[in-house]
Amino acid sequence: MTSVDMHVDAYLSRIGFSGSPSRSLHVLRSVHTCHLLSVPFENLTVHSGGRVQLDPPHLYEKLVLQRSGGFCYENNSLFAWLLTQMGFQVTLLSAQVKNKTTGFYGPPFDHLVVMVTLDGQHWLCDVGFGGPGFRTPLSLDTRGPQEQGHRVYRITEQRNESSGMLFLEWQQEENRGEDGDWTEIYKLTLDPRRMEDYAEMCQFHQSSPCSLFFCKSLCTILTPEGRLTYIGRRLTTTTFPKEGSVLETSTRDLQDDEIPGVLKDKFGIVLKSPLIPKDEPMTPLPVIY
Template sequence: MNREMEVGKYLARIGYRGPTEPTPENLMAIHRCHLLSVPFGSLAIHCGERIVPELPLLYRTIVEQRRGGFCYELNGLFSWLLEELGYPLRLLSAQVRNTYTDRFGPPFDHLLVLAELGGRSWLCDVGFGRAFRTPLPLEAGRPESQENGLFELGCEAGTWHLRRWVGAASRDAGEAGETLYKFSLEGRRLEDFRPMCEYQQRSPSSIFACKAFCSLHLPRGMVTYMGWRLIETEYTDGGRSRVTTQLTEEQIPLVLKERFGIELRNPLVPRDDEIVPPPVEY
């Protein structure tokens, strides 16, 4: 198996044609292209495929087979790309607040990338459906407006958290916003996430195990497949609007190909089950 990355193929996969030198501007452009090109989701799990967080395997899946994946795959591979391009970085462990159970997942529930450039730290995340489009400077209390929402980092007793408002007006009106996840700044290794990668593929408390889905950022919105539904979201200055279309099993492969650029090698079993809250509160 090839253990070397072909950077040109990776950049072509995400549609990036600009400069790659380690600068904040280039990091933002590469990050944005990645989110607009590579779907996030759980399809492999529901095709009976086991996901192993090893870089050559991730490269083959995402770049050569033009598939998507979840955070261990997408952010894991993205960190390899940045390293090849000369970006100083470290991996971070995060815990996602599940929107279905309103509980945080266990440690190593989510993988993040922190890049160090120009004397500042930049939080990167190309492996999360509601993520920011361009990296956020690691600064507490600094709201940043992007096309898909207003994002703000906070820090309490050494634990960072990321909050999102769908529109700036909602924050101005005093709404608390949605906490997406919390994390620490301790550096991790990709192999540290292996047990949680297994957990996400089989636990009844994991959205990835319970729901067959994928999502892709669009310039002015997002498109999501889940179970037997296609959900199209458009972001506006005042918030967002959504259109949901019911799908037959026969339509799903065509939708995945036309809207997400994904052709599966094994049959997909659609699934949209309830998620069981984890037995322990984190």
């Protein structure tokens, strides 16, 4: 385990937050967006000969000092540490992501998300998801549509005798009102979790052909105009629609020797070991969740 010192000011500087770190909803929203604009969602460690480690000092060294990124267990757990240090009341939650191809959910602890309780209200934070992710925290107390730019999200509830299950939904890159077509992103409960609860699934995502992160080398980051996404040997630029315009995407193929430069110039990531580009189909899970 590394003995690196962890400093809130350095973390805030890393994500470009320059305001007063007060415990307020405005600050929570701001640091959430700043993180998404600065720290990539990526799994490049898995495809460059390394293993993901979840102890906070290691994550701080990787994401803050080395200015790299990570997947949900890394981004969201370190973000939870930051919020705790800033005085927020933080709870780790377990989510299960819905596979767009199979229509089934991943196993429990498939995804780590963060709940912040502030002035009696509950907010869902997620800086470790990628394309469908929301820019600012969503209210967990609201069941109606929550608009964010051209997108709209909502959280619905399903209860049975034993527990409550919440579903995060969106209308993809459109906002067609409350009666539009909603697509599920992931489901979660509000049961508090600990970091050690995610250890088994963290290993699964680094080694299983049923995991997106094992099958594809990827890196994506939110930009002021849209999103940049690298997968395998492709780079996709997405420009979000503004008033009077439509969503635009462009993709270009990459040669292997181009990829390190693209990762450095577009995402700010310099790998310590050579990357092996990968883009293989996932094997369906043997168990349906």
